[in-house]
Amino acid sequence: MIWLGIETSNSPLSIAIVKDGQIVEEIVQNEKLTHSVTVMPTIEELFRKANLNPADLDAIAVSEGPGSYTGLRIGVTIAKTLAWTLKKPLVGVSSLQVLAANGQGFAGVICSLFDARRQNVYAAAYDGETMQPVIQDHHNSIGGLLEQLQLLNTPVLFIGLDAVNFKEVITAQLGNQAIFASTSLALPRGSKLIELAQKQSLPSVEEVHNFVPKYHRITEAEANWIKDQKKGQ
Amino acid sequence: MNDQYILAIETSCDETAAAIILNGREIISNVVASQIESQKRFGGVVPEVASRHHVEQITMIIEETLEKANMQPSELTAVAVTEGPGLVGALLIGINAAKAFAFAHSLPLIPVHHIAGHIYANELVEPMQFPLLALVVSGGHTELVFMKEHGSFEVIGETRDDAAGEAYDKVARVLNMPYPGGPHIDRLAHEAEEGVEFPRAWLEENSYDFSFSGLKSAVINYKHNMDQRGEEIDPQKVAKGFQDSVVEVLTTKTLRAARQYQVKQVIAAGGVSANKGLRTSLEQAFEEAKISFVVPPLKLCTDNAAMIGAAAAHMYNAGVRGNLAMNGLPGKELKSWI
Numbered sequence: 001m002i003w004l005g006i007e008t009s010n011s012p013l014s015i016a017i018v019k020d021g022q023i024v025e026e027i028v029q030n031e032k033l034t035h036s037v038t039v040m041p042t043i044e045e046l047f048r049k050a051n052l053n054p055a056d057l058d059a060i061a062v063s064e065g066p067g068s069y070t071g072l073r074i075g076v077t078i079a080k081t082l083a084w085t086l087k088k089p090l091v092g093v094s095s096l097q098v099l100a101a102n103g104q105g106f107a108g109v110i111c112s113l114f115d116a117r118r119q120n121v122y123a124a125a126y127d128g129e130t131m132q133p134v135i136q137d138h139h140n141s142i143g144g145l146l147e148q149l150q151l152l153n154t155p156v157l158f159i160g161l162d163a164v165n166f167k168e169v170i171t172a173q174l175g176n177q178a179i180f181a182s183t184s185l186a187l188p189r190g191s192k193l194i195e196l197a198q199k200q201s202l203p204s205v206e207e208v209h210n211f212v213p214k215y216h217r218i219t220e221a222e223a224n225w226i227k228d229q230k231k232g233q
Numbered sequence: 234m235n236d237q238y239i240l241a242i243e244t245s246c247d248e249t250a251a252a253i254i255l256n257g258r259e260i261i262s263n264v265v266a267s268q269i270e271s272q273k274r275f276g277g278v279v280p281e282v283a284s285r286h287h288v289e290q291i292t293m294i295i296e297e298t299l300e301k302a303n304m305q306p307s308e309l310t311a312v313a314v315t316e317g318p319g320l321v322g323a324l325l326i327g328i329n330a331a332k333a334f335a336f337a338h339s340l341p342l343i344p345v346h347h348i349a350g351h352i353y354a355n356e357l358v359e360p361m362q363f364p365l366l367a368l369v370v371s372g373g374h375t376e377l378v379f380m381k382e383h384g385s386f387e388v389i390g391e392t393r394d395d396a397a398g399e400a401y402d403k404v405a406r407v408l409n410m411p412y413p414g415g416p417h418i419d420r421l422a423h424e425a426e427e428g429v430e431f432p433r434a435w436l437e438e439n440s441y442d443f444s445f446s447g448l449k450s451a452v453i454n455y456k457h458n459m460d461q462r463g464e465e466i467d468p469q470k471v472a473k474g475f476q477d478s479v480v481e482v483l484t485t486k487t488l489r490a491a492r493q494y495q496v497k498q499v500i501a502a503g504g505v506s507a508n509k510g511l512r513t514s515l516e517q518a519f520e521e522a523k524i525s526f527v528v529p530p531l532k533l534c535t536d537n538a539a540m541i542g543a544a545a546a547h548m549y550n551a552g553v554r555g556n557l558a559m560n561g562l563p564g565k566e567l568k569s570w571i
Contacts, residue, residue: 036325040332040557054337070322073288077326081333084292209293221279
């Protein structure tokens, strides 16, 4: 069974090819390059190195969000197009879970987060042993997230490039309860994405058309439109 | 020579479109999913909403295009895609889908300029005759392009502010018409005998450039003055006055350029060339001037992928190729490929 994993949910990029549970190729980079320029050449390069053809794939995994809207769309568009035209199943995994999985084995909860600007975050928390969600993926203020974590009354491992942006406020609120993962765990990995995707049942090939990113936020224009509709009632 | 089948993809604004074109001239299939129903809630195209719709639609549209043509990817010659100009987030969906599809089936890629596509829509009607002058008018563009042969473009005039279609949409909003406003203004204008007198922006004597923001402001001021006097405006007369000004400037400048550049053919392209007032005026002017004038059927005037395939056919033959590192170019300039 050959899997391709595509992770472009934020500025880092990771692509992996996993065959029968073994990593064949994996690239993890944090160069702030444009995904639109780098993703397809990277996929082509990994296939060439692995001596594989696109048709050799059995399934595709993609980070489905939350994250940067454009980054998500590039990954999902590529994953979706490949899956549809090669007639392979496509599995989506939460990009927060992919990142949190880097800390698996931690005794406590693992909190992965992405900076959503204006003191807001996309965040989730997972049981460090089982990787089951304790707090689901959601959009929140950093203060609101920390209140939820404090109530868990257990050590929290913060993971991700953006966690350092909030280090001060996290430490102020959680004190010793907060632990920060080392930088070697801060980048999402395509192989982790595939590992998590393999735990799901494979959707049918027909479902590929309906696959869309999970933004976890409606657009500002739609939010305003809904507000206006309610006013008009 | 083997038949050349190009799969073309276009997502530069609010239409998700794909088409298969045979030898640059014949439409085998042509599918367009419009977002107008969604975007009209906002009175215009919201880029983030457009990008989200494109991701929802893209694989379904390409599949429908292949199914209607009854073709397999292995029968295709190349994949063409709009590289720009357009909304960057929207362009990226078509481009990344095109790249993934091309990679999956080892097909060459052809990056197409959106305006070249609008011009080449005419090749799907009849072969273009050179030298040629193209008037491109849409929601995002107002340009006069001189072509001395296939693949050669010289922009001799362009708008300095609003595109013609943009002015139509803004004036439509003043008249409380829904988005997109062009067809409504066109309809209202035909219901009036006489229009309100609005200015014409001719700019410098020899200039082929355009300006529509002054005209738009004149309409807004007129409405404002009438409101202050407590008088109702007559939307038909306002629409006619506005459209007469736009059409007269477009027609006069196009005719003057056609004579100066001694072209064999004039073509109109872009969404606003669907406008009846403009079509009629251009047809009359060039019939009198005895210069061949072509305008594509309505469904090839608005954004579509067939036109991208028509341009790509000539680019393919000229050896133009893209690669997997192609990016969306929102401000891409129209450059010759020969």
